Amino acid sequence: MLGPEMEKKKLEWFNKVIKEFGSCIRLAYSSGISVGFAQFAQTKFFPQVKDYTSGPPSGDAVFIACLYITDKDSRGKGIGTAMLDDLVVELQKRGIKAVETFARRSSENNPSGPLELYLKRGFRIVRGEKDDFPLMRREL
Numbered sequence: 471m472l473g474p475e476m477e478k479k480k481l482e483w484f485n486k487v488i489k490e491f492g493s494c495i496r497l498a499y500s501s502g503i504s505v506g507f508a509q510f511a512q513t514k515f516f517p518q519v520k521d522y523t524s525g526p527p528s529g530d531a532v533f534i535a536c537l538y539i540t541d542k543d544s545r546g547k548g549i550g551t552a553m554l555d556d557l558v559v560e561l562q563k564r565g566i567k568a569v570e571t572f573a574r575r576s577s578e579n580n581p582s583g584p585l586e587l588y589l590k591r592g593f594r595i596v597r598g599e600k601d602d603f604p605l606m607r608r609e610l
Contacts, residue, residue, distance in 0.1 A: 524598020534571035
C-alpha cells in the first residue's frame with residue numbers, strides 16, 4: 471500500500487499523463503479478478519529510465535514501464551502476451567511509431583516482463599546485449 475503522500479503524487483502523475491498523452495494503463499482480468507497490470511507513456515514521463523545501463527530509451531517511442539502478471543497462478547497462460555498485443559494495437563491506432571522497454575534477461579519476475587516475451591512479439595535488443603535489463607524496441 472502507498473502512503474497518503476505517495477498516493478497523492480501517483481494520482482498527480484496519472485492525471486498529468488492522461489491530460490498530455492491519454493490512457494496510460496491497462497488491467498487484465500480473469501474470472502472478474504484483476505491479474506495483470508500494464509503502465510506506459512512517452513519516455514519523458516519516466517525520468518528514472520536514464521539510470522539504466524542500457525538506456526536511455528528513445529524520445530520517439532512509448533515506454534512500457536510495467537507489464538506484470540500480478541497473480542502468480544495466472545502466469546504462463548498467455549495473459550501477458552494478450553496484454554502486450556492489445557497495447558501494440560492501441561499504440562498503432564494512436565499513430566505511435568515505436569515502443570520500448572527494459573526486459574529482464576535472468577528472471578520473469580520483473581515489472582516490465584521477461585526478455586523472451588518481447589522477443590517473441592517482434593521486439594529486438596537495441597542496447598545492452600549482455601545486460602540483465604537490455605533495452606528492447608519494436609517499430610510499429
